[in-house]
Amino acid sequence: MRMTSWITRAGIALLAAVATIATVPGYAQTLRFGLAEDPDVLDPTLARTFVGRIVFAALCDKLFDIDEKLNIVPQLATSYEWSADRKALTIKLRRGVTFHDGEKLDAAAVKFNIERHKNMAGSNRRGELAPVTGVEVVDESTARLNLSAPFSPLLAALADRAGMMVSPKAAQAEGDKFGANPVCSGPFRFVERVAQDKIVLERYPNYWNKGEIHLDRVIYLPIVDSTVRLANLRSGQLDIIERMAGSDVPSLKNDSRFKIARITEIGYQGITINVGKSDLSQKNPLGKDARVREAFELALDRDGIVQVAMDGEADVGNQWVAPSNAYYAKNVPIPKRDVARAKALLAEAGVTNPSFTLVTPTTSDAQKIAQIVQAMVKDAGFDVKIQSTEFATSLDMADKGQFEAYVLAWSGRADPDGNLYNFDFCKAPLDYAGYCKPEVDELLNRSRSALDAAERKKIYEQIAATVLKDRPIVYLFHRHWLWAHIAKLSGLRTIPDGLVRVQGLKMN
Amino acid sequence: MGNYLVQRLATILPTLFFVSILIFGLQQLLPGDPAIILAGEDRDPSVVAHLHEKFHLDDPLPVRYLYWAGGVLKGDLGESVRIQKPVLDLILEKLPVTLELALLAIVIALSIGLTAGIVSAVFKDTFWDYAANVFALWGLSTPNFWLGIMLILFFSVTLGWLPASGYVSPFEDLKANLAAMIMPAFVLGNAIAAVLMRHTRSAMLQVLNSDYVRTARAKGLDERVVILKHALRNALIPVITLGALEFGTLLSGAVLTEQVFTIPGFGKLIVDAVFNRDYSVVQGVVLFTATAYIVLNLLADLAYFVVNPRLRG
Numbered sequence: 142m143r144m145t146s147w148i149t150r151a152g153i154a155l156l157a158a159v160a161t162i163a164t165v166p167g168y169a170q171t172l173r174f175g176l177a178e179d180p181d182v183l184d185p186t187l188a189r190t191f192v193g194r195i196v197f198a199a200l201c202d203k204l205f206d207i208d209e210k211l212n213i214v215p216q217l218a219t220s221y222e223w224s225a226d227r228k229a230l231t232i233k234l235r236r237g238v239t240f241h242d243g244e245k246l247d248a249a250a251v252k253f254n255i256e257r258h259k260n261m262a263g264s265n266r267r268g269e270l271a272p273v274t275g276v277e278v279v280d281e282s283t284a285r286l287n288l289s290a291p292f293s294p295l296l297a298a299l300a301d302r303a304g305m306m307v308s309p310k311a312a313q314a315e316g317d318k319f320g321a322n323p324v325c326s327g328p329f330r331f332v333e334r335v336a337q338d339k340i341v342l343e344r345y346p347n348y349w350n351k352g353e354i355h356l357d358r359v360i361y362l363p364i365v366d367s368t369v370r371l372a373n374l375r376s377g378q379l380d381i382i383e384r385m386a387g388s389d390v391p392s393l394k395n396d397s398r399f400k401i402a403r404i405t406e407i408g409y410q411g412i413t414i415n416v417g418k419s420d421l422s423q424k425n426p427l428g429k430d431a432r433v434r435e436a437f438e439l440a441l442d443r444d445g446i447v448q449v450a451m452d453g454e455a456d457v458g459n460q461w462v463a464p465s466n467a468y469y470a471k472n473v474p475i476p477k478r479d480v481a482r483a484k485a486l487l488a489e490a491g492v493t494n495p496s497f498t499l500v501t502p503t504t505s506d507a508q509k510i511a512q513i514v515q516a517m518v519k520d521a522g523f524d525v526k527i528q529s530t531e532f533a534t535s536l537d538m539a540d541k542g543q544f545e546a547y548v549l550a551w552s553g554r555a556d557p558d559g560n561l562y563n564f565d566f567c568k569a570p571l572d573y574a575g576y577c578k579p580e581v582d583e584l585l586n587r588s589r590s591a592l593d594a595a596e597r598k599k600i601y602e603q604i605a606a607t608v609l610k611d612r613p614i615v616y617l618f619h620r621h622w623l624w625a626h627i628a629k630l631s632g633l634r635t636i637p638d639g640l641v642r643v644q645g646l647k648m649n
Numbered sequence: 650m651g652n653y654l655v656q657r658l659a660t661i662l663p664t665l666f667f668v669s670i671l672i673f674g675l676q677q678l679l680p681g682d683p684a685i686i687l688a689g690e691d692r693d694p695s696v697v698a699h700l701h702e703k704f705h706l707d708d709p710l711p712v713r714y715l716y717w718a719g720g721v722l723k724g725d726l727g728e729s730v731r732i733q734k735p736v737l738d739l740i741l742e743k744l745p746v747t748l749e750l751a752l753l754a755i756v757i758a759l760s761i762g763l764t765a766g767i768v769s770a771v772f773k774d775t776f777w778d779y780a781a782n783v784f785a786l787w788g789l790s791t792p793n794f795w796l797g798i799m800l801i802l803f804f805s806v807t808l809g810w811l812p813a814s815g816y817v818s819p820f821e822d823l824k825a826n827l828a829a830m831i832m833p834a835f836v837l838g839n840a841i842a843a844v845l846m847r848h849t850r851s852a853m854l855q856v857l858n859s860d861y862v863r864t865a866r867a868k869g870l871d872e873r874v875v876i877l878k879h880a881l882r883n884a885l886i887p888v889i890t891l892g893a894l895e896f897g898t899l900l901s902g903a904v905l906t907e908q909v910f911t912i913p914g915f916g917k918l919i920v921d922a923v924f925n926r927d928y929s930v931v932q933g934v935v936l937f938t939a940t941a942y943i944v945l946n947l948l949a950d951l952a953y954f955v956v957n958p959r960l961r962g
Contacts, residue, residue: 179921181689182733189689189696263699265691320733336732336739337921338816338913364814364911368798372813376805533926537681552690563691570692 170357170648172630174641175370175382179337179363184320185305186257186264191552191639192363194302195383199342199359199643201325203304204232204251205296207555209636211407211466213296217246217306217326227291227592234282238349240308241330248284252276253309255286262317268570269298291590293597297556301638328354328643337363353644355632374399374625380648381626381633383641387454393625400628403621404635405456405463408553409560410510411616412499412546418575419542426495427545433490434612436483439476440521441514447618450509455618460605461560463619468557468598470605483521496524497545502532507548510617539573547573550620555638557601558589565608574613581607657947668939669721672932673714682706683926687730700730704928717932726936727929729922736933739918744937746816747907747914750837751899753830755892757838758845763888765842766849770857771876781846788843793836797909800832814911833910837903841895848891852884886957893949 180193185201188194204218220233238246255276258266272292277285288295298304311324323331328350329342340361344354362379364370367386371393373379385393385401393399414434415422422428427437443457459475462468487493501511508529515525525546530538538544553560563569566585567577581604588600622639632645684700685692700706705713720727726736769781805813812829819826856862857880865875904916911917915934922930 179732181731184733187733189687189691191690263696263703265689265693265696267695268691268693318733335742335913336729336734337917338911362815362911366909366911369801369814369909369911372798372801372806373815376801376809376813378805378812378815531924533686533924534680536685540682540685570694 170355172356172359172381172643172646172648173379174359174361175373175379176361176363177367177370177384178365180340180361182320183323183331183334183340184317185302185307185325186261186266187317187320188302189265194638195640196340196342196361197302197305197325197327198640199329200323200327200331201305201307202238202327203300203302204306205300205304206642207297207300207636207638209404209634211555211637213300213555216300217304218299221296223592227590228288230286230288230295231279232284232286234284235349236282238326239347240306240311240326241324241345242308242311243347244308244310246306246326247281248278249281250306250309251284252278253312254306255303257307257312258303266298266303269301269303270295291592293589293592294554294556294558294562297554297559300555329359332358339363350644355645355647356643359643371625374627380630381624381641383622383624383639385623385625387452387621387623389625390452390454390623398628399625400630402624402626402633402635403454404637404639405465406553406620406622406639407462407466407555407560407637408551409458409461409463409616409619410455410506410548410550411614412514413539413549413573413614414546414612415542415544416574416576416611416613418539418573421542421545422575425497425545426490426492427497430490430492431611432486433492433495434615435610436486436490436521437518437523438612438615439479439483439486440518440523441615441617442478442517443475443617445517446510446513449513450506451618451620454621454623456621457617458619459616460609461564461614461616462557466557467594468601470598470602470609472602473605473609478517480520483518487522494522494524496526498526498528499546499548500528500530500535500538500544501548502535503529504532507550511548542575549573553638557597561585561601561604562589565604565613572613576608576611576613578607578611654951657950661943661947664943665940668943669718669936670714672935672939673717674710676928676931677710679923679926681926683928686926704730717929721936726933729927729930731922731925731927731930736929739930740915740933740937743914743918746912747899747903747916749819749826750830750834750903750907750912750914751896753834754837754841754899754903755896757834758841758895759892761838762842762845763849765846766888767853767876767881769846770850770853773854781850785843785846788839788846791839793840793905794909796839797833797836797906800836801909804832814909816912816914829910829912833903833906833912836909837899837906841899844895845888845891849884849888852887853880856880856884882956886953889952889956890949893945893952896945 176192176195178192180196181188181190183193183196185197202217204216205213206216208214217235217238218232219235222231234248240246255270255273258264259270259273272288272290273286274289275287277287279285306326308324312319315322328345328348330345332341332343334340342359344357348354364373370382371385371389374382390401393401415428426433447453447455447457456463457475458464460469487495499511501507511527515527518525539547551560562585563571565576565581566572567582584600584604588597591597591600624633626633629649630646631649632647634642634645636642684697684706687700688696705716728735729739765781765784769778772778801813804811811832816829817825862875862880865879903914904920907914907916908920919931919934
């Protein structure tokens with residue numbers, strides 16, 4: 142049959158075509174970085190996503206940075222000093238630093254940037270810099286930030302996007318379109334961005350710390366599916382991936398071509414309970430009675446949750462910071478699972494079989510957590526119904542108080558204030574639980590004005606003693622940031638904020 | 650044909666008007682205040698207020714529709730809040746990508762679907778017919794995302810022949826472009842090939858039994874000429890309609906494939922926009938796709954005239 146032989150020939154030709162199309166090799170000193178999401182706008186003032194901060198780590202230097210132990214270390218600033226009344230912060234700047242357009246980074250540029258963060262329409266930095274009332278240019282390399290009241294989380298904010306400095310000339314020229322062509326002073330400068338496809342950066346030859354930069358280009362490629370991200374790493378399309386799935390660790394661990402790096406996050410995974418956000422809180426024993434919430438927590442086996450939901454890739458915890466954090470309140474340790482005590486508490490509260498709905502976003506981690514929690518607390522008599530909802534919808538429900546309990550994660554901030562204040566201060570933007578307690582608010586404000594670490598620690602212990610008993614949030618664990626990279630990439634520093642510093646990274 | 654064309658064009662405008670209302674209205678059904686999602690995880694109240702003002706979120710629905718429709722009429726589809734880029738730019742950036750993917754997919758679908766359809770009709774009730782039917786069933790019942798991941802694992806991870814995902818412009822590097830596109834195009838084309846195969850087969854069977862084909866055979870024409878020139882041409886009419894419809898579907902329906910292979914096209918654009926509540930992008934892309942769909946249908950109708958001379962009278 143002539144036709145059948147034609148089919149065979151066509152088939153062979155197609156296969157041959159597939160085989161001859163070879164894989165494209167990357168540049169020798171190019172780092173191809175697989176991101177779990179597509180970053181938002183690349184303007185430090187307007188940016189709002191975690192993943193965008195990964196790109197900023199190569200693009201925009203900050204006044205300060207944090208190290209592996211969460212210490213504040215200098216970057217564009219060389220030193221700082223608080224005034225006696227703690228209402229002024231004097232920052233000495235590194236000399237000879239230039240932006241990617243050749244403009245000088247001086248105290249005037251710092252003033253411009255802080256004012257831009259504070260005044261630009263839609264700025265996401267306004268809250269972080271709220272107590273800053275003005276910036277003085279003391280001399281070319283000294284700037285002073287004046288504050289309305291002492292504010293200890295300020296340094297941590299300046300070690301993040303609020304401390305990123307962009308070229309005033311470019312920012313003025315571009316206005317609110319600056320994010321399309323950002324000009325900063327980091328080790329790499331912006332080349333191009335194709336939305337949802339790639340962000341390309343190239344080495345800035347005049348970088349102040351160029352001795353630490355060994356790469357020529359960094360290309361960030363957003364690949365949402367963790368399986369596909371890993372497949373790209375394995376097939377040689379990527380050199381490093383972030384947020385690798387814990388379940389993929391065993392298969393990669395024994396492959397000598399790759400390395401895995403990890404560190405405990407500064408954020409947390411928890412269950413927010415509606416204790417006063419809406420009427421629903423008073424219609425349900427969980428929201429109404431602190432004893433029921435205590436019983437709920439006692440029915441949880443955090444180790445079990447971490448093993449099953451996270452494949453062991455998380456540290457158990459019961460607070461807004463991990464037990465390894467310097468600000469962890471040791472006076473409230475992680476409670477052990479105690480079903481008998483949980484049952485006794487429920488009996489005391491007069492509800493032996495409390496029932497509530499646990500809202501969860503549709504991410505696989507959140508759903509697994511919800512299912513395990515549901516099974517665990519059943520032993521104590523809880524009847525939990527799970528309602529899985531797309532993330533934006535679930536957040537809307539949380540915001541309107543249309544929930545009883547909600548599985549919610551927080552990416553975390555270097556300063557404990559960033560994990561606590563906006564969640565537990567009465568009616569703060571992230572107070573989804575509807576938690577309102579004047580004495581806690583007062584302590585939270587005091588924790589902001591105390592600059593001494595030991596003093597702050599004491600205040601956090603007081604806060605822990607109250608808040609962790611009221612349980613607006615039942616904290617479960619702190620995930621591990623998991624990176625997988627090719628073995629020939631060296632110099633990766635694991636910083637708890639989950640951002641990869643490009644300084645020191647090298648392809649051997 | 651002139652009258653017909655005018656008639657068809659006249660229906661397009663009201664259709665588009667209703668489509669625009671539908672797109673705008675349906676989007677309002679998405680739960681949640683878009684400003685809250687767009688404000689990011691910090692949810693600064695001043696940012697939420699700013700977004701409300703910028704997108705007229707506090708105005709009544711008809712007023713917001715007029716703001717949007719007014720912009721559309723001036724050629725302004727708005728701006729993506731998430732990445733601050735005009736929606737039209739995004740569409741023009743993504744369109745060639747999805748068009749290429751759809752085009753390659755339809756080429757693959759046509760080559761496989763038509764060939765298999767003709768073969769199974771010509772060799773009805775033989776091994777080839779059954780084989781083609783099994784293939785069609787497989788193509789219809791295999792989920793795109795599963796096939797995609799299997800292909801990635803086999804061709805990229807195990808064999809290392811093709812990149813696992815991503816996109817390279819053909820003007821930058823044609824070889825790399827084809828390498829990146831062949832798997833997603835196959836995955837997309839595979840399902841359509843199955844549909845095309847079933848339709849080609851039944852259309853061919855009908856035509857092959859008609860009198861004029863019998864006459865052609867009686868005249869002693871070569872079987873290849875009878876099938877490819879006489880039978881196929883008539884059998885192609887329903888297949889063309891289907892092909893055009895499927896092409897329209899491909900433009901918007903490449904969603905899963907684009908997600909799996911991380912192809913920065915239309916599908917990915919709209920899915921990300923929905924989840925991020927980037928309303929201007931959703932509205933712009935859906936309106937564009939709907940328009941493309943309507944125009945393609947028109948073109949398919951016009952193609953009948955070209956293929957089938959009897960309709961020209």
